[in-house]
Every structure is written in C-alpha cells, then in structure tokens.
Amino acid sequence: MVKKERPKFPDSYIGDQAIEYDTSKWMERNQRITTNRCLELLFDSNLGVFPDFNNNELLLLDLGCGTGFSTEILLEEGFNVISIDILSDMIYLLHKKKLENFNLILADIRNLPIRENKIDHIISVSSFNFIYEDILDNNEKNKILQQTVKIFKEVLNNNGRVILEFYPETEVDIKLLMKYFKLADFNGFLVQDNPGLRKEQNFLILEKEEN
Ligand SMILES: C[S@@+](CC[C@H](N)C(=O)[O-])C[C@H]1O[C@@H](n2cnc3c(N)ncnc32)[C@H](O)[C@@H]1O
Structure with a gap:
C-alpha cells in the first residue's frame, strides 16, 4: 500500500481552503473520474447481477459530498440523490450551485x-477515512466503525450496496473495516487500482445480504 500525503481534516475544507478545493480543475477532474469508477464498481457482476x-x-446516498463533484455525476446519470457532509463551508458551496432534484x-x-x-446504495468518495483517522484509542475507533456499519445496514434496502473509495492508512484499516461489514452481514471485497503506484486507489465494495 502506497503512503500518500493526506489532506488535514477539517483544515483542508474550511474557509478559503474550501473555495480552493471547489475551484481546482485538477480536483474536479479527479473526483469525477473516481465517481465514475465507483459507479462502474457499484454494478460489478462479481457481487451478482442486478x-x-x-x-x-434508485436513491443513492453520497457521503462526504463536499462541494459536489461526486453528487454532480450521480445527478447527471439520473439517480435520485441525498448528499451529506459534516462541514457547512463545503455544503454551502454545493448549495450555491443550485443543482436540482436532490x-x-x-x-x-x-x-x-x-x-x-x-x-438503495451508498457511495463515498475520498471521505470515509476522516471518520476515524484522528482517533488514537483503538477501542474508540472500533466502536465508531461498528456503529457506522450498523447505521449503513439500517438505512439500506436488502441487496443495497456500498462503494467506499478512501485512503486507508494501513492494511489493518481495511481488514478492520471488512471485519465489521462481515459481522453486519455484508458481502464484499477490496478493489485496488494501480497498486503500488502513486495513483493507487482503494475501493471497498459491499452488499447487504437479504434479511
Ligand atoms: C476530499 S472531500 C471529498 C468531497 C467529495 N466526495 C468529492 O468527491 O469531491 C472530503 C469530504 O468529507 C467530509 N467529511 C469528513 N468527515 C465527515 C463526516 N464524519 N461526516 C460527513 N462528512 C465528512 C469533509 O467535510 C469533506 O467535504
């Protein structure tokens, strides 16, 4: 797994930094490509054919939507979307875009x-790691992951899928996450694009089993 310099949360996403994120053409291009890749993986036949x-x-949740690069793609593709973010500075910039039907x-x-x-399905682009990465206490980290996975299970329909593109710090992060998803009756696997290269990306692909 390649160690990359990671954005600082929340500093990288507030005030001028939020505006810089939103106006970066490079960032927009990358996040749009990544979101399209998430959509390709969402309907991956290795988890069964829809x-x-x-x-x-279909109603999709875009988690950690930021200023909306991922949301825009989902809307362009015709999905119904609920977009969620924890920072008002990011969400305000998305709100100002006056996108419709979400x-x-x-x-x-x-x-x-x-x-x-x-x-129906959850997508999260470059956001999920922020929910636990500053937590040094392992018990606390485990509690948060377990609780988050439980909530995902509750809000999803049967056979609902989750695509998480995120920056795991270690293999342990991935194993831990898979463990909690499996305990909550999700099936799934990791897809690594460009492994070992600077542009390596990690996608967890999960499906909630039928009750
Ligand atoms: C790198 S941005 C990604 C934004 C968007 N997905 C995109 O593709 O451009 C990460 C986002 O995750 C959000 N985030 C971090 N922790 C979060 C949490 N606990 N709940 C909701 N959003 C969170 C941040 O506020 C930030 O907007």
Whole structure:
C-alpha cells in the first residue's frame, strides 16, 4: 500500500481552503473520474447481477459530498440523490450551485439522519477515512466503525450496496473495516487500482445480504 500525503481534516475544507478545493480543475477532474469508477464498481457482476432497473428508480446516498463533484455525476446519470457532509463551508458551496432534484443534509456519516430501509446504495468518495483517522484509542475507533456499519445496514434496502473509495492508512484499516461489514452481514471485497503506484486507489465494495 502506497503512503500518500493526506489532506488535514477539517483544515483542508474550511474557509478559503474550501473555495480552493471547489475551484481546482485538477480536483474536479479527479473526483469525477473516481465517481465514475465507483459507479462502474457499484454494478460489478462479481457481487451478482442486478435485475433491470432505471437509474431514476434508485436513491443513492453520497457521503462526504463536499462541494459536489461526486453528487454532480450521480445527478447527471439520473439517480435520485441525498448528499451529506459534516462541514457547512463545503455544503454551502454545493448549495450555491443550485443543482436540482436532490437533497442536501448537513450531518455526520457516523450518525446518519435517514430512515430505515430508505436507501438503495451508498457511495463515498475520498471521505470515509476522516471518520476515524484522528482517533488514537483503538477501542474508540472500533466502536465508531461498528456503529457506522450498523447505521449503513439500517438505512439500506436488502441487496443495497456500498462503494467506499478512501485512503486507508494501513492494511489493518481495511481488514478492520471488512471485519465489521462481515459481522453486519455484508458481502464484499477490496478493489485496488494501480497498486503500488502513486495513483493507487482503494475501493471497498459491499452488499447487504437479504434479511
Ligand atoms: C476530499 S472531500 C471529498 C468531497 C467529495 N466526495 C468529492 O468527491 O469531491 C472530503 C469530504 O468529507 C467530509 N467529511 C469528513 N468527515 C465527515 C463526516 N464524519 N461526516 C460527513 N462528512 C465528512 C469533509 O467535510 C469533506 O467535504
């Protein structure tokens, strides 16, 4: 696994830094490519083939939506979307874009204000690691991961899928996450694009088993 310099949370996403993030063409391009890759993996047949559907029949959660690079793609593809972020500076910039047909919520990934069995699939681009990476106490970290996975399970429909593109610090992070998803009856696997290279990306692909 390649060690990369990681953005600081929340400093990299507040005030002028939020504006810089939103106006960076490089960032926009990367996040759009990554979101498209998440969509490709969402319907990966290794987890089973979906019955025919139209995108406008599905409700997706975009977790850690930031200023909306990922949300924009999901809307362009015709999905119904609820976008969630914890920082008002990021969400405000997305709100100002006046995109249509989606809901924007200021909330924490660890405590989603969403009703049970409401969501078809969850996508999270470059955000998930922020929910635990500053927590040094292992018990606390385990508690947060376990609780977050439990909430994902509650809000998802049967066969709902989760695609997490994130920056795991170590292999242990990935193993720990897989452990909690498996304990909560998710199936899944890791996809690593460009392993060992600077542009390495990690995607966890999970599906909630039918009750
Ligand atoms: C690198 S940005 C990614 C934004 C967006 N997904 C994109 O593709 O451009 C990471 C985002 O995760 C959000 N974030 C970090 N911790 C969070 C949490 N606990 N709950 C919700 N959002 C969080 C940050 O506020 C920031 O907007």
